[in-house]
Amino acid sequence: MDTLILYVVAAVGLIFSYIKDKKKTTTALKKAWKAFEGILPQFISVLFIVAIALAILDTATISRFLGSGSGIWGVLSASLIGAITLIPGFVAFPAAASLLHEGAGPIQIAAFVSSLMMVGVVTLPMEIKYFGKRAAIMRNVLAWFFSLAAAFFVGWVVSL
Amino acid sequence: MMALIKRYRSAIIIGIAFVLFLVLFPLWRVKAINSILFQSKTMLLVIPPIFILLGLLDVWVPREQMIKYMGSGSGLKGSILAFLLGSFAAGPLYGAFPFAAILMKKGASLTNILIFIGAWSTTKIPMLLFEMAALGKRFALSRLFIDILGILLISWIMKLSIPEKEIDRIYSEAEHID
Numbered sequence A: 001m002d003t004l005i006l007y008v009v010a011a012v013g014l015i016f017s018y019i020k021d022k023k024k025t026t027t028a029l030k031k032a033w034k035a036f037e038g039i040l041p042q043f044i045s046v047l048f049i050v051a052i053a054l055a056i057l058d059t060a061t062i063s064r065f066l067g068s069g070s071g072i073w074g075v076l077s078a079s080l081i082g083a084i085t086l087i088p089g090f091v092a093f094p095a096a097a098s099l100l101h102e103g104a105g106p107i108q109i110a111a112f113v114s115s116l117m118m119v120g121v122v123t124l125p126m127e128i129k130y131f132g133k134r135a136a137i138m139r140n141v142l143a144w145f146f147s148l149a150a151a152f153f154v155g156w157v158v159s160l
Numbered sequence B: 001m002m003a004l005i006k007r008y009r010s011a012i013i014i015g016i017a018f019v020l021f022l023v024l025f026p027l028w029r030v031k032a033i034n035s036i037l038f039q040s041k042t043m044l045l046v047i048p049p050i051f052i053l054l055g056l057l058d059v060w061v062p063r064e065q066m067i068k069y070m071g072s073g074s075g076l077k078g079s080i081l082a083f084l085l086g087s088f089a090a091g092p093l094y095g096a097f098p099f100a101a102i103l104m105k106k107g108a109s110l111t112n113i114l115i116f117i118g119a120w121s122t123t124k125i126p127m128l129l130f131e132m133a134a135l136g137k138r139f140a141l142s143r144l145f146i147d148i149l150g151i152l153l154i155s156w157i158m159k160l161s162i163p164e165k166e167i168d169r170i171y172s173e174a175e176h177i178d
Helices: A002-020 A020-055 A059-068 A071-084 A089-101 A106-118 A122-158 B002-007 B010-025 B025-060 B063-070 B075-087 B093-104 B111-120 B124-133 B137-161 B163-174
Strands: none
Touching: A002 B025, A020 A122, A020 B010, A020 B025, A020 B093, A059 A071, A059 A089, A059 A106, A071 A106, A071 A122, A089 A106, A089 B063, A089 B124, A106 A122, A106 B111, A106 B124, A122 B075, A122 B093, A122 B111, A122 B137, B002 B010, B002 B025, B002 B137, B010 B025, B025 B093, B063 B075, B075 B111, B093 B111, B111 B137, B124 B137
């Protein structure tokens, strides 16, 4: 759904640009290709890493951690799994919802959702390419700690 | 040719490791192959419009304008703009990085770049509606509220603790993208 919006925006932009200036539009497309080719090696690496991570941490494994994992260890493992995996929201949210109905704690679910969104261990090669090791690792570490704090806050609000 | 191999070296090494993984762990073989097919499909679907948009941005938005609206002197207005830009974006977080690099190249401030990435990762509007439907309003809205604080906190801490020299280095890297 949101991908469709993206295509519409890109298409409209491209048409406007083409009407205004053909030469500039060609340059834009050339730049787009060059930028893509520049990050392609990291893209490919990330694909392989994600495939391995998701093969080991499949939905059943994740549910086991989030479902039974009560207490602080459950929250920690939920946020670690969220940090490593790369699952689109439209897959993750329904899965998280069914876990919630099956009795998983909201804090664990919130830890998983927050770290899934903010932390990207498998996409680190790409982030490092643009931001350097120091900034990329720092952002992910900070985001991971923050996702724990966010989890307790969300858990508290939901329990009110 | 040598330069090409050198650039793709780590991708090749990880690819070999992936094949080894498939050979050594037959139990996970099908899942790994399914997941690489699914992820490639997602990436191939999401990537073209993102890169086209960043190409257009690079060509049409003059540097002076970007500095004016999102540079270090842009204040609250720049941060709000960065936040909205990230929130209305679509696609996984890895789509935000090349976009952020173009914004840097054009002179957006580091704080605003970090706000943009944070917003892209956690406050996307279409995803939020979906989250509300799946996990409830209370869950989604409280997560949104705390994550907005988190985005600001993280960009503030990073801005303060990354040395000026490293920031300059990251920016000069972004200059080379064209």
